[in-house]
Amino acid sequence: MDRRHLSSTFVFLLFLSFFSEVNSASFKIVNRCRHKIWPGLLSGANTPQLPTTGFLLNPGKSRTVTIPRSWSGRLWGRTLCGLDSTRKFVCLSGDCGSGQVECSGSGAKPPATLAEFTLNGAGGLDFYDVSLVDGYNLPMLIVAKGGKGGNCSATGCLLDLNGACPSELRVARKDGGGVGCRSACEAFGDPQYCCSGAFGTPDVCRPSTYSLFFKRACPRAYSYAYDDTTSTYTCASADYVIIFCPPPYSSQKLFGERKDGAVLPLVNKSMIYISSVHANGASLSGLLRVQFTVSAASFAMALFLFWQHIFPL
Numbered sequence: 141m142d143r144r145h146l147s148s149t150f151v152f153l154l155f156l157s158f159f160s161e162v163n164s165a166s167f168k169i170v171n172r173c174r175h176k177i178w179p180g181l182l183s184g185a186n187t188p189q190l191p192t193t194g195f196l197l198n199p200g201k202s203r204t205v206t207i208p209r210s211w212s213g214r215l216w217g218r219t220l221c222g223l224d225s226t227r228k229f230v231c232l233s234g235d236c237g238s239g240q241v242e243c244s245g246s247g248a249k250p251p252a253t254l255a256e257f258t259l260n261g262a263g264g265l266d267f268y269d270v271s272l273v274d275g276y277n278l279p280m281l282i283v284a285k286g287g288k289g290g291n292c293s294a295t296g297c298l299l300d301l302n303g304a305c306p307s308e309l310r311v312a313r314k315d316g317g318g319v320g321c322r323s324a325c326e327a328f329g330d331p332q333y334c335c336s337g338a339f340g341t342p343d344v345c346r347p348s349t350y351s352l353f354f355k356r357a358c359p360r361a362y363s364y365a366y367d368d369t370t371s372t373y374t375c376a377s378a379d380y381v382i383i384f385c386p387p388p389y390s391s392q393k394l395f396g397e398r399k400d401g402a403v404l405p406l407v408n409k410s411m412i413y414i415s416s417v418h419a420n421g422a423s424l425s426g427l428l429r430v431q432f433t434v435s436a437a438s439f440a441m442a443l444f445l446f447w448q449h450i451f452p453l
């Protein structure tokens with residue numbers, strides 16, 4: 141190879157790396173749960189496919205996925221997965237029905253907490269939200285990094301709602317432990333809850349006592365179909381960190397309302413106790429609740445330092 145050829149190859153590679161840099165975002169997916177999760181990814185129609193559609197993520201581990209800039213789709217976590225008697229891969233929550241770890245174009249079976257993205261949408265902005273419209277199965281946080289323009293706020297649902305879930309919405313495993321909390325639409329199929337039929341417009345479909353259960357605990361998350369104004373966030377040319385089971389106190393401290401300009405808090409402090417509600421649905425007494433709050437406050441600083449050590453944002 142002569143020098144001219146070499147240098148043009150170099151320029152070409154430089155161009156290629158620059159090109160791929162501006163045309164992709166990175167999603168760092170982090171498992172801070174004490175158990176294994178299997179993230180699933182589903183691309184929207186007419187959007188580029190991803191290098192992976194599902195994988196195992198052990199506790200404390202993370203994996204970064206390169207996402208095309210024009211991508212739209214959703215991401216969720218599957219729990220309690222394994223092989224059934226016919227050697228098909230199945231999960232107790234968030235199952236995508238593919239029979240394998242990769243979801244290969246199938247979405248989550250409700251209830252599942254969803255992270256939804258439309259990258260490089262209207263006005264060149266990324267639109268993102270955490271949705272409980274299809275119910276809830278895991279706490280989740282989205283943090284935008286290095287973006288410019290838009291509100292770029294952190295969003296998510298930081299509390300564990302599986303224990304506190306109203307009994308008529310609750311999904312439990314055989315031993316009684318909660319694995320998910322259905323939306324009222326999914327549980328009752330009523331147009332009033334699904335915002336369908338005669339309830340198909342924002343002025344007619346209003347929040348219900350069920351959607352308010354989710355909204356009070358997770359003020360920034362979508363709680364029903366027309367919850368857009370308080371639940372959709374935007375950022376331009378950002379990378380995203382998606383954290384499963386983030387610690388609520390340290391997250392609130394780092395991404396509290398004052399810091400990122402969002403109107404609603406990330407965590408409703410007066411409801412943090414519901415995360416400590418036992419899996420069998422028994423609630424803590426008022427006294428225990430106060431004690432929990434006090435001891436949690438003294439742990440907050442330690443968690444805060446711990447967090448910064450692990451995730452220098």
Ligand SMILES: *[C@@H]1O[C@H](CO)[C@@H](O)[C@H](O)[C@H]1NC(C)=O
Nearest residue numbers: 355356357359405408410411
């Ligand atoms: C926080 O929770 C309380 C008690 O459920 C509720 O009254 C209040 O509206 C909630 N705050 C937000 C911002 O949702």
Ligand SMILES: *[C@@H]1O[C@H](CO)[C@@H](O)[C@H](O)[C@H]1NC(C)=O
Nearest residue numbers: 290291369370371372373374
């Ligand atoms: C974020 O910004 C978008 C437009 O850039 C706006 O439509 C949306 O309401 C904002 N969200 C919040 C919760 O402030």
